[in-house]
Amino acid sequence: MNQVLVLNSGSSSIKYRLIDMDDRARLADGTVERIGESAGSVADHAAGMDVVLGALKGRLDRSRLAAVGHRVVHGGDRFRGPTLIDDEVCDAIRELIPLAPLHNPANLTLIEAARSAFPDTPQVAVFDTAFHQTLPDYAYTYAIPKEWRTDLGVRRYGFHGTSHQYVSRRAAAMLGREPEEVNMIVLHLGNGASVCAVREGKSVDTSMGMTPLEGLVMGTRSGDLDPAVSAYIARQSGQSAEQIDQTLNKASGLLALAGSNDMRDVDTAAAKGEEAARLALDVYCYRIRKYIGAYLAALGRVDAVAFTAGVGENSATVRAGALLGLEHLGISVSPKRNAQESKQERYISPYWAQTAVLVVPTDEEIEIADQALQVLGAQP
Numbered sequence: 001m002n003q004v005l006v007l008n009s010g011s012s013s014i015k016y017r018l019i020d021m022d023d024r025a026r027l028a029d030g031t032v033e034r035i036g037e038s039a040g041s042v043a044d045h046a047a048g049m050d051v052v053l054g055a056l057k058g059r060l061d062r063s064r065l066a067a068v069g070h071r072v073v074h075g076g077d078r079f080r081g082p083t084l085i086d087d088e089v090c091d092a093i094r095e096l097i098p099l100a101p102l103h104n105p106a107n108l109t110l111i112e113a114a115r116s117a118f119p120d121t122p123q124v125a126v127f128d129t130a131f132h133q134t135l136p137d138y139a140y141t142y143a144i145p146k147e148w149r150t151d152l153g154v155r156r157y158g159f160h161g162t163s164h165q166y167v168s169r170r171a172a173a174m175l176g177r178e179p180e181e182v183n184m185i186v187l188h189l190g191n192g193a194s195v196c197a198v199r200e201g202k203s204v205d206t207s208m209g210m211t212p213l214e215g216l217v218m219g220t221r222s223g224d225l226d227p228a229v230s231a232y233i234a235r236q237s238g239q240s241a242e243q244i245d246q247t248l249n250k251a252s253g254l255l256a257l258a259g260s261n262d263m264r265d266v267d268t269a270a271a272k273g274e275e276a277a278r279l280a281l282d283v284y285c286y287r288i289r290k291y292i293g294a295y296l297a298a299l300g301r302v303d304a305v306a307f308t309a310g311v312g313e314n315s316a317t318v319r320a321g322a323l324l325g326l327e328h329l330g331i332s333v334s335p336k337r338n339a340q341e342s343k344q345e346r347y348i349s350p351y352w353a354q355t356a357v358l359v360v361p362t363d364e365e366i367e368i369a370d371q372a373l374q375v376l377g378a379q380p
């Protein structure tokens with residue numbers, strides 16, 4: 001019983017990995033993409049799960065499967081850690097759909113499909129929000145009417161917690177310290193992007209809010225915005241709340257500013273002198289820099305700044321741009337170290353720097369697998 005299957009479903013994709021936990025080897029992994037898109041061949045997440053099960057044929061040994069670990073995006077304020085799934089937990093995840101309409105329905109579909117495919121195997125939910133349940137009340141409270149806060153659950157929850165937790169632990173290990181001894185700022189820059197202020201191993205602030213729309217500029221999401229914009233567009237254009245929500249989540253961010261949600265395209269276009277791409281890159285990096293400033297103030301002492309996820313791990317342009325002008329605060333990159341391409345954990349700050357600047361490849365799947373086994377009380 002040493003295998004764990006991890007299912008990480010996004011709004012339009014399913015990432016899966018089958019792991020042998022004895023040596024942490026990948027026995028199988030892959031991604032089913034473009035689910036529900038007209039260009040894709042997979043109609044919905046249920047059909048996507050059939051593709052995953054087909055790909056695992058011959059590699060997955062049911063008698064050795066200890067657990068299925070699921071990424072669940074929204075756990076509200078109920079789930080503070082990894083949780084063994086039963087009918088009641090499924091109901092709770094369903095009740096949270098209004099807070100995460102793009103993510104939780106897909107997560108639930110996969111849980112149901114996996115429960116029926118592996119009825120004898122324990123299933124564990126690992127929530128994006130769980131790591132941020134340590135936020136102090138003054139960091140998670142929005143200044144809005146009481147009924148919205150209490151009856152409707154409007155507060156900051158934060159996301160990407162599994163990644164922030166994994167990366168902050170790895171970063172502490174790189175510094176040769178325990179997580180409880182380190183303060184740091186983690187920058188998860190993927191398609192979705194968020195910053196996390198970590199004090200002594202615990203999340204104390206994060207840029208995503210009630211939903212994964214707030215905060216940084218992302219591939220297709222606007223990030224921070226004057227909340228009056230939605231009502232203004234509704235009045236001016238007659239668009240519904242639904243349409244505006246879709247636009248801010250799926251047709252904004254880098255895509256809206258530069259015509260592509262892929263940072264590689266934006267970087268290449270900016271290097272060629274395209275003005276829209278230059279602006280997109282500047283807006284993207286400036287937003288990150290503002291959050292670093294805010295979290296320096298929140299944390300007081302910062303031992304490390306860690307970059308992770310697709311953009312953070314690969315874009316030297318973004319890393320340098322995000323930290324531009326922070327030298328007087330002791331935060332900078334060595335141009336030579338920053339330019340080196342690598343898939344490894346590494347320092348990119350100059351050797352004399354006060355604050356370590358790190359690149360730490362994230363691994364949400366291994367973190368989910370570890371947490372799934374923790375719940376079952378088994379040692380990996």
Ligand SMILES: Nc1ncnc2c1ncn2[C@@H]1O[C@H](COP(=O)(O)OP(=O)(O)O)[C@@H](O)[C@H]1O
Nearest residue numbers: 189190191192261262263264309310311314315
């Ligand atoms: N070499 C690179 N340079 C710049 N950006 C990159 C590079 N490789 C990947 N990316 C960016 O990483 C993003 C995907 O990040 P990832 O963490 O895999 O996202 P997600 O898990 O949210 O799908 C892509 O949209 C792309 O913009």
Ligand SMILES: CC(=O)OP(=O)(O)O
Nearest residue numbers: 010159160191192212
């Ligand atoms: C919660 C979230 O934003 O996830 P992703 O980055 O996978 O879209």
Ligand SMILES: [Mg+2]
Nearest residue numbers: 190191192309
């Ligand atoms: Mg991601």
